[in-house]
Amino acid sequence: MGSSNKCLICRWAVVLLALWPLASKLPAQVVFSRRVYKERGASYQQIWNWNPADGALKALTSSARDHYRPVCKGDAITFVSPEAFAPEAKLWSFDRKSGLERVTGPAPQLPDEEQANAPAKSCDHFASSAGMDACAKEEDLTLRARGRRSRISIYR
Secondary structure (H helix, E strand, C coil): CCCHHHHHHHHHHHHHHHHHHHHHCCCCCEEEECCCCCCCCCEEEEEEEEEECCCCECCCCCCCCCCCCEEECCEEEEEEHHHHCCCCCEEEEECCCCEEEEEECCCCCCCHHHHHCHHHHHCCEEEEEEEEEEEEEEEEEEEEEEEEEEECCCCC
């Protein structure tokens, strides 16, 4: 396992540990996107599910496309591909039961004032749900909830 993979695993471990105290308060599972790098060949940002009740982490998608900004909509998960904020980005829908992915229209754009300050543009990994944001950049993790920020740094 290369050092970049170990660092990525460390980052996700920190994210999961930071969210662990919230686990008992979460009514459902957490859906997010992340990339698992391969030793050879292309890798893609996939949609994952984390169950805080038992700590289970499971990849939901495995297709040869990037999956950004996942949002749960009933039995479906919408996501943006090929890039989160690119003009050519499309909104996709992933059906959890069938595993099928299909384009549903153009990707939603941020309002102009938010676009100028979009945190996801400056993050290596970004997740947002129910008023909480998580931004991972190199060895820093910033969590924001209800206007309060916490920053965690990983030192080697």
